[in-house]
Amino acid sequence: MIDQVKIPVIVNGAAGKMGREVVKAIAQAPDMTLMGAIDTSLEHQGKDAGELLDLGKPLGIPITNQLEPMLTFINQKIQRGVMVDFTHPSSVYNSVRNAIAYGIHPVVGTTGLSSEQIQNLADFADKASVGCLIIPNFLIGIILLQQAAMAASQYFDHVEIIELHHNQKADAPSGTAIQTAQMLATMGKNFNKQPVEETEKLLGARGSLTDNGIRIHSIRLPGLIAHQEVIFGSPGQIYTLRHDTSDRSCYMPGVLLAIRKVSQLKSLVYGLDKIL
Numbered sequence: 700m701i702d703q704v705k706i707p708v709i710v711n712g713a714a715g716k717m718g719r720e721v722v723k724a725i726a727q728a729p730d731m732t733l734m735g736a737i738d739t740s741l742e743h744q745g746k747d748a749g750e751l752l753d754l755g756k757p758l759g760i761p762i763t764n765q766l767e768p769m770l771t772f773i774n775q776k777i778q779r780g781v782m783v784d785f786t787h788p789s790s791v792y793n794s795v796r797n798a799i800a801y802g803i804h805p806v807v808g809t810t811g812l813s814s815e816q817i818q819n820l821a822d823f824a825d826k827a828s829v830g831c832l833i834i835p836n837f838l839i840g841i842i843l844l845q846q847a848a849m850a851a852s853q854y855f856d857h858v859e860i861i862e863l864h865h866n867q868k869a870d871a872p873s874g875t876a877i878q879t880a881q882m883l884a885t886m887g888k889n890f891n892k893q894p895v896e897e898t899e900k901l902l903g904a905r906g907s908l909t910d911n912g913i914r915i916h917s918i919r920l921p922g923l924i925a926h927q928e929v930i931f932g933s934p935g936q937i938y939t940l941r942h943d944t945s946d947r948s949c950y951m952p953g954v955l956l957a958i959r960k961v962s963q964l965k966s967l968v969y970g971l972d973k974i975l
Contacts, residue, residue: 810874830964835874837953855931871917
């Protein structure tokens with residue numbers, strides 16, 4: 700029997716590094732119930748989500764690659780279901796659009812969506828009156844870093860962003876780095892006016908370039924999780940803001956907050972700071 704009090708949640712990408720943490724957090728949350736664990740990896744099909752995570756007991760939820768039938772089931776039985784997506788940039792758009800079409804509220808941690816795709820999803824969510832959260836980063840620390848960067852940008856005209864992630868991350872730059880650059884762009888100024896004409900001896904040596912002159916550099920190495928630096932410079936001084944993660948469990952308070960908030964929305968909202 701479905702508990703009508705607890706929030707029913709589907710995790711898409713359940714066998715991935717972030718997906719496993721999400722499944723564990725939902726299993727331990729008193730106000731949530733795991734309804735589905737979706738993953739396309741063949742090696743995990745049919746395995747119990749609890750046994751895969753070594754929780755000490757089965758959850759009675761098998762790993763399956765059948766997302767749409769699960770969305771259909773939730774749509775027919777429950778009106779306030781949530782889908783958390785930590786999958787891949789190549790599949791996230793269709794998964795989120797399908798969830799909205801079935802009246803399931805998406806919480807999206809997968810990055811790599813283009814601006815056009817986000818706008819299309821926003822238009823679709825508006826028409827369906829279904830809340831959707833797209834969150835490049837679920838960490839309070841990153842929000843504080845971005846706020847500090849906004850404050851610093853009033854006094855510095857030169858800034859570059861370095862983001863560092865594990866080498867299994869498929870998209871670059873990271874969604875967090877792009878969001879940070881977008882926030883700095885709202886200051887209405889162009890950064891990094893160069894006194895000389897630069898020449899790259901190797902293509903990409905200076906990183907990617909935003910419309911307002913901010914350079915973003917992406918590093919991918921095993922041993923990293925997720926890290927970001929925003930470096931400001933002016934004659935005689937450097938001001939560096941940095942955030943590091945050492946365990947993926949640090950994302951879970953933000954993920955659980957988003958799950959609790961998304962069903963209260965009627966449109967797409969971008970960024971964790973909008974729901975704090």
